[in-house]
Amino acid sequence: MDSQFTNTPIEYLKGVGPHKADILKKELAIYTFNDLLQHYPFRYIDRTRFYKISELNGELPFVQLIGRVISKEIVGEKKARRLVCQIKDDTGILELVWFQSILWVERNLRIGAAYIIFGKPAVFNSRISISHPELESYNLQDKKQGNLALQPVYSTTEKLKKFLLDSKGIQQLQSTLLSAILNNIFETIPSYILEEHHLAGRKEALLNIHFPASIKLLEAAIKRLKFEELFLIQLKLLKNKLLRTQKYKGLVFGEVGDKFNSFFANKLPFELTAAQKRVIKEIRADTQRPVQMNRLLQGDVGSGKTIVALMSMLLAIDNGFQACMMAPTEILARQHYQSILHLLGEDFISVEILTGSTPAKKRREIHQNLQSGILNILIGTHALIEDKVIFTNLGFVVIDEQHRFGVEQRSRLWKKNPVPPHILVMTATPIPRTLAMTLYGDLDVSVINELPAGRKPMQTIHLYENQRLRMYGYMRDEISKGRQVYVVYPLIKESEKLDLLYLEAGIQNIADVFPLPQYRISIVHGKLTAKDKQSEMQRFVRGETQIMVATTVIEVGVNVPNACVMVIENAERFGLSQLHQLRGRVGRGAEQSYCILMSGNKLSKEAKIRLETMVRTADGFEISEIDLQLRGPGNIEGTQQSGVLNLKLANLATDQELLLAARKTVINIFEDDPDLKKEENLLLKLYFDEKREGIGWNKIS
Ligand code: ADP
Numbered sequence: 228m229d230s231q232f233t234n235t236p237i238e239y240l241k242g243v244g245p246h247k248a249d250i251l252k253k254e255l256a257i258y259t260f261n262d263l264l265q266h267y268p269f270r271y272i273d274r275t276r277f278y279k280i281s282e283l284n285g286e287l288p289f290v291q292l293i294g295r296v297i298s299k300e301i302v303g304e305k306k307a308r309r310l311v312c313q314i315k316d317d318t319g320i321l322e323l324v325w326f327q328s329i330l331w332v333e334r335n336l337r338i339g340a341a342y343i344i345f346g347k348p349a350v351f352n353s354r355i356s357i358s359h360p361e362l363e364s365y366n367l368q369d370k371k372q373g374n375l376a377l378q379p380v381y382s383t384t385e386k387l388k389k390f391l392l393d394s395k396g397i398q399q400l401q402s403t404l405l406s407a408i409l410n411n412i413f414e415t416i417p418s419y420i421l422e423e424h425h426l427a428g429r430k431e432a433l434l435n436i437h438f439p440a441s442i443k444l445l446e447a448a449i450k451r452l453k454f455e456e457l458f459l460i461q462l463k464l465l466k467n468k469l470l471r472t473q474k475y476k477g478l479v480f481g482e483v484g485d486k487f488n489s490f491f492a493n494k495l496p497f498e499l500t501a502a503q504k505r506v507i508k509e510i511r512a513d514t515q516r517p518v519q520m521n522r523l524l525q526g527d528v529g530s531g532k533t534i535v536a537l538m539s540m541l542l543a544i545d546n547g548f549q550a551c552m553m554a555p556t557e558i559l560a561r562q563h564y565q566s567i568l569h570l571l572g573e574d575f576i577s578v579e580i581l582t583g584s585t586p587a588k589k590r591r592e593i594h595q596n597l598q599s600g601i602l603n604i605l606i607g608t609h610a611l612i613e614d615k616v617i618f619t620n621l622g623f624v625v626i627d628e629q630h631r632f633g634v635e636q637r638s639r640l641w642k643k644n645p646v647p648p649h650i651l652v653m654t655a656t657p658i659p660r661t662l663a664m665t666l667y668g669d670l671d672v673s674v675i676n677e678l679p680a681g682r683k684p685m686q687t688i689h690l691y692e693n694q695r696l697r698m699y700g701y702m703r704d705e706i707s708k709g710r711q712v713y714v715v716y717p718l719i720k721e722s723e724k725l726d727l728l729y730l731e732a733g734i735q736n737i738a739d740v741f742p743l744p745q746y747r748i749s750i751v752h753g754k755l756t757a758k759d760k761q762s763e764m765q766r767f768v769r770g771e772t773q774i775m776v777a778t779t780v781i782e783v784g785v786n787v788p789n790a791c792v793m794v795i796e797n798a799e800r801f802g803l804s805q806l807h808q809l810r811g812r813v814g815r816g817a818e819q820s821y822c823i824l825m826s827g828n829k830l831s832k833e834a835k836i837r838l839e840t841m842v843r844t845a846d847g848f849e850i851s852e853i854d855l856q857l858r859g860p861g862n863i864e865g866t867q868q869s870g871v872l873n874l875k876l877a878n879l880a881t882d883q884e885l886l887l888a889a890r891k892t893v894i895n896i897f898e899d900d901p902d903l904k905k906e907e908n909l910l911l912k913l914y915f916d917e918k919r920e921g922i923g924w925n926k927i928s
């Protein structure tokens with residue numbers, strides 16, 4: 228559509244005016260014609276099918292039926308207060324129930340009148356009823372008059388309804404809008420692509436998604452519009468990638484030198500897994516070309532990403548560059564620092580750590596050594612991105628635990644060298660393929676899909692509250708073998724006080740069951756100072772305490788190989804990816820390790836699936852797929868900040884095939900015609916010109 232029409236303020240639509248426009252903006256964020264056009268129906272009423280009351284059962288989805296009101300009555304007290312209305316047709320009687328807006332509905336329901344009733348039948352007390360149905364007065368003409376087979380239903384709000392903008396009202400606006408702009412709806416996708424994928428044209432699709440003449444046309448409309456969404460995102464992502472490679476030179480790491488080779492020959496404490504070797508090769512290949520690398524490394528907790536990062540940094544150093552590694556928390560940064568020092572040994576290269584708590588004097592020293600080039604590797608938190616931190620020749624940047632950093636923060640690391648450094652983004656939260664393609668579609672992706680050999684598979688057990696003694700049994704057994712145990716409590720911000728009470732009660736409990744002097748406990752939670760946290764952690768790391776009771780501060784990255792039991796309290800309150808992360812804290816040594824998920828006796832359906840999934844599989848990628856199915860992409864950690872996922876129709880959980888097709892199509896286009904010069908791609912070129920979407924820093928990872 229011509230942007231002139233797209234961006235017309237909604238108040239200029241006939242029937243809207245300033246007042247309604249105001250409410251549309253406030254309630255539905257509809258500012259322009261295009262916003263309204265994209266306020267797609269969320270459901271359609273099949274006007275071809277009316278159910279009879281006798282046909283209803285609890286398994287049916289939303290249904291439509293016609294009945295006459297024979298009684299209405301407000302019953303029950305307080306919270307149980309409700310309006311019960313009986314509806315009759317020629318096959319039986321049905322109850323309708325309201326728990327809210329009781330008085331309003333009661334006033335408007337007329338005994339003896341006929342209504343079209345729309346809702347989800349449910350069985351309650353072995354009787355069938357529908358709660359909070361949609362009602363619409365019915366008169367005989369209606370049924371015949373209706374020329375729509377499928378009536379759109381739009382989401383709306385109570386406030387909008389007061390201004391006659393109920394679903395019907397919005398339908399009216401859509402109808403006005405569509406007839407006003409019909410001749411100005413232009414195609415966004417080149418016709419050869421439409422043909423190739425059997426896609427409807429844009430005008431037809433928009434008409435049919437709002438006013439479908441048949442299910443078949445509706446499906447075609449939805450497919451087309453979903454494809455468009457996914458296609459345009461991929462077009463943007465891959466265009467950015469292309470621009471980046473055209474615009475920026477990359478540092479060439481021409482050789483594998485001393486440090487890399489001698490580390491490999493003398494210091495590497497284990498055989499690399501095939502996956503680790505493959506990824507190092509991929510990075511090696513990337514950094515040999517004069518193009519900046521932007522690579523995402525996905526690998527489950529414990530898959531050994533650190534060594535890959537370290538060896539890549541050694542490559543940089545061999546070629547005369549510095550490297551840095553940024554972690555989201557101080558604990559993690561410290562952990563990386565220590566394990567890297569440990570791997571490298573003394574006097575191999577110069578490594579430092581910089582965090583918020585680095586003393587001023589040390590900080591100055593680091594700044595100096597960075598600029599003079601004495602320092603080879605700097606590890607740290609976001610303290611690294613401060614402007615004061617100046618490298619003499621930064622060549623390689625590792626960003627660990629990607630999802631914790633904002634895009635803006637990351638982009639600042641780019642600017643620390645005239646030619647942008649190579650970037651390796653590592654995430655321990657495997658994300659589903661479709662999500663990766665959408666969130667990180669402009670990055671190359673490496674995957675470590677194999678754990679180092681010799682690890683015993685973890686055993687995960689789900690116990691209910693009434694089986695708590697068994698949990699203590701596991702703990703006691705393992706501690707008696709000299710192992711260590713984590714006990715983790717959820718701490719969720721809104722109810723922090725309550726959670727802290729739970730935590731305190733839990734600590735008391737553990738202290739009672741595991742008394743001094745035989746048992747010693749470390750306690751780590753968010754209310755402690757960084758210093759206290761650190762010292763409690765260290766006591767556990769050194770093996771002075773056998774039990775670590777903690778909130779989720781230990782979630783990421785802590786590595787204590789001797790810890791082999793992870794007890795998660797209130798496990799039903801954690802999300803899947805969080806559970807998976809926590810579980811990853813154990814099972815790092817050669818011993819059999821356990822994860823014990825403690826939960827209340829009563830679980831929601833979703834919580835049950837989460838816990839069952841954890842018991843069944845340890846594969847982070849599989850778990851992430853299930854997480855996506857359960858929660859939708861908007862709720863997956865790390866996606867909230869991304870505008871990329873403002874998808875109106877496409878669903879990354881269910882539209883995988885369409886996404887793959889869209890991405891493949893875009894890849895082919897750019898391979899064949901990188902500058903979009905060809906006649907048939909003119910439309911796509913216009914898309915970029917019109918929106919003036921340059922590369923900008925905001926899309927750089
Ligand atoms: P993550 O991918 O979670 O960052 P780490 O890099 O911390 O994993 O590695 C987890 C543990 O596995 C570390 O103790 C590390 O030394 C060890 N490790 C890594 N690679 C191998 C390997 N190829 N063989 C044996 N142990 C390995």
Ligand code: MG
Pocket residue numbers: 532533655784
């Ligand atoms: Mg790690």
